[in-house]
Amino acid sequence: MTALFYQIINNIEKITHKNYKDFKKKLIVLLEGFRNANDIDNIKVLRNKLESLLDEYKVDDKTHKPIRAHLKDLKKFLHEIDEIIHDMEEGEEKLELVDVIKKIENKYRSIDKVKESKRDKYKEVAIKKKTISYEKEIMKMQLELVKLQRYIQETGQKVLIIFEGRDAAGKWGNIKRFMEYLNPRSSKVVALQKPTEQERTQWYFQRYVQNLPNGWEMVFFDRSWYNRAGVEPVMGFVNKKNYEKFMHDVPKFEEMLIDSGIKVIKLYYSVSKSEQADRFEERRRNPLKQYKLSPIDQFSQQLWKKYTLAEYHNFKNTHNEKSPWTVINSDDKKASRINSIKYVLSLFDYPEKISKSELEYDTNVIMTAEQKIRSLKDEIEKGADLFAEK
Numbered sequence: 001m002t003a004l005f006y007q008i009i010n011n012i013e014k015i016t017h018k019n020y021k022d023f024k025k026k027l028i029v030l031l032e033g034f035r036n037a038n039d040i041d042n043i044k045v046l047r048n049k050l051e052s053l054l055d056e057y058k059v060d061d062k063t064h065k066p067i068r069a070h071l072k073d074l075k076k077f078l079h080e081i082d083e084i085i086h087d088m089e090e091g092e093e094k095l096e097l098v099d100v101i102k103k104i105e106n107k108y109r110s111i112d113k114v115k116e117s118k119r120d121k122y123k124e125v126a127i128k129k130k131t132i133s134y135e136k137e138i139m140k141m142q143l144e145l146v147k148l149q150r151y152i153q154e155t156g157q158k159v160l161i162i163f164e165g166r167d168a169a170g171k172w173g174n175i176k177r178f179m180e181y182l183n184p185r186s187s188k189v190v191a192l193q194k195p196t197e198q199e200r201t202q203w204y205f206q207r208y209v210q211n212l213p214n215g216w217e218m219v220f221f222d223r224s225w226y227n228r229a230g231v232e233p234v235m236g237f238v239n240k241k242n243y244e245k246f247m248h249d250v251p252k253f254e255e256m257l258i259d260s261g262i263k264v265i266k267l268y269y270s271v272s273k274s275e276q277a278d279r280f281e282e283r284r285r286n287p288l289k290q291y292k293l294s295p296i297d298q299f300s301q302q303l304w305k306k307y308t309l310a311e312y313h314n315f316k317n318t319h320n321e322k323s324p325w326t327v328i329n330s331d332d333k334k335a336s337r338i339n340s341i342k343y344v345l346s347l348f349d350y351p352e353k354i355s356k357s358e359l360e361y362d363t364n365v366i367m368t369a370e371q372k373i374r375s376l377k378d379e380i381e382k383g384a385d386l387f388a389e390k
Contacts, residue, residue, distance in 0.1 A: 151350035165269030
């Protein structure tokens, strides 16, 4: 059923007299399959895709008569889908939802709230109040992400969130919290390895384009085309000509993505030099984190100033009103996670959204690229050249 769904959604772009009969037959099979499975979410996605398809057609006197008949039939079918959705929603039982925040509170019981006769079944431990508050707050934000994903599915939106930052800045830890409770069928993480020999012969953006979101999908890029603005020039993996071409091309490339209907959100995680050093040491010592160490990590501290210069030029050249950067101070991992999610949620209006005050993010954690540019300008050496020979 899923294969048929994506075959229809991804391959049918134009209704013709030749393909309509087969197209309609597949739609009916698909709808019945979803209906029998009580899968209202995919029925809504199907409805939204058909609406988008119909919106592309402007029926007038020049429209061929068979096509007009097919479009009329498709509108009737769309109305039937709306009725099915209405009946399914009316027939849904009003379930009493689990209070997941309350479950966290129950997870940590004060010893004086446990009956003395049962205390031997418990182990007395000390948990910081701050830890409990964090777990409750992050769960609350993750619940909102689930609501947001449902809205994106129902409206057929395409959302791309780019996570950038220096090594050990906390990109993956944040992505993990974003993704934790989302439906993997309509969300994915893209973390590309270094380009293959074949990919090196391609247009620079080509391998990223094939991973962009489809309609109703959220995609999280763990690093992105911005490797060319950071790691590559610092480590000498790109020459000045190709670097400058990238800086010239990327605003236009992102403008095309946005104009095509993709919502692009660019997050940059900013870590201090001392915190980065502590995290590298933790990676070296902790066998569960050693996989995070890369050969490049050893140069991150040595080349700190050069990375700072690359950051400055990146923000100066690729931050704009249409595709802005948002910078997250990530020395405090927990604060960066909560405030990142709050910031992203604040960019959308979706049903059953919590109050605006509950989504207020800490401006000491979330800053604009303009603020970052001003601070970086004070750090870099005057006249420093990213491509100067050593």
